Amino acid sequence: MAQSLKKGRQIDGTTTITINHDKLLIVTLLTLFGGIIAxxxxxxxxDIFLPCECLVDPGILPFYRSIYCKGDQPINLTALFQRLSHELKADEKDYLFFMQFNDAVDVLPANVFADITFQNVELDGKKLTKVHRLALNGTQDTLKNLYTHSPLVDGDGDWDVFKAINLAANLYYINLAYTNLTKIPDNALQSHPSLQRIDIALSPSLTSIGSNAFKNLTKVESIRIEGYVKDIGDEAFAVSHVSTDQPL
Structure with a gap:
């Protein structure tokens, strides 16, 4: 089937870059959330989840539990998950979602989740600006989807959301929105083994994409980037099975 890489239209100065495959995807509930529903x-x-809470949402998936943190009072997430690690039984440590909606949390530190695992992590806070490269340790093998709706800033050494993503080898979808990123760094997601969909949206500060940023993503189905992108590095979208006959 025909495949293409193209630069989208500019709307009000915003550039949208999209890579699409003409491929039929049939996604069932079981494959989306992995495994047999239990x-x-x-x-x-x-009380051991305080100041967060454990939820089973009957309106979404009544068979799965999630951890939800909200409010605007400071939370020590590392201490919370260390407590859960010590007090929960082995069969009580796996969750569908971690939803971080607390507006006082400003960083996601290294090893924050201890051995508590999630299939989906959603980071949505007004002050969350940094993710440590080891933040997803402990849940890196189970994590399938990562969503951030936070003002993330450009990476600085070990504080780099793209380095964290690269260590989660089974991730197949990332959605980074409302960020303050100005650039996607060189080699940002190069050769990630599982990524299928990438959305970087509503990030008006984004102006450049580094060399090899999305190179050799052998399972990629779509890449969508919204920003005021002016500079695109060499082989930023060099994916072996995607035709680039329509230049950026």
Whole structure:
């Protein structure tokens, strides 16, 4: 089937870059969330999750539990997950979602989740600007989807969301929105083994894409980038099975 890489139209100065495959995807509930649905209930002592909470949402997936943090008071996430690691039984440590909606959390530190695992992590906070490259340790093998709706800034040494993504080898979807990123660095996601969909949206500060940033993503289905992109480095979108006959 025909495949293409193209630069989208500029709308109000915003550049949208899209890579699409003409491929039929049939996604069922079981494959989307992985495995056979089991009866995962919250542990019997809700207080151990404070100031966050364990939820089973009957309106979405009544068989899966999630951890939800909200409000605007400071939370020590590392201490919270260390406590859960020590007090929960082995079969109480896997969750569908971690939803970080607390507006006082400003960083996601290294090894924050201890051995508590998630299939989806959603980071949505007004002050969250940095993600440590080891932040997803402990859940890196189970994580399938990463969503951030936070003002993330450009990477600085070990504080780099793209380095964290690269260590989560089974991730197949990332959505970074409302960021303050100005650039996607060189080699940002090069050769990630599992990524299928990449959305970097509503990031008006984004002006450049580094060399090899999305090179050799052998399973990629779509890449969508919204920003005021002016500079694109060499082989930024060099994917072996995607035709680049329509130049950027």
């Amino acid at each position: 009866d995962y209930k919250c542990p019997p002592n809700p």
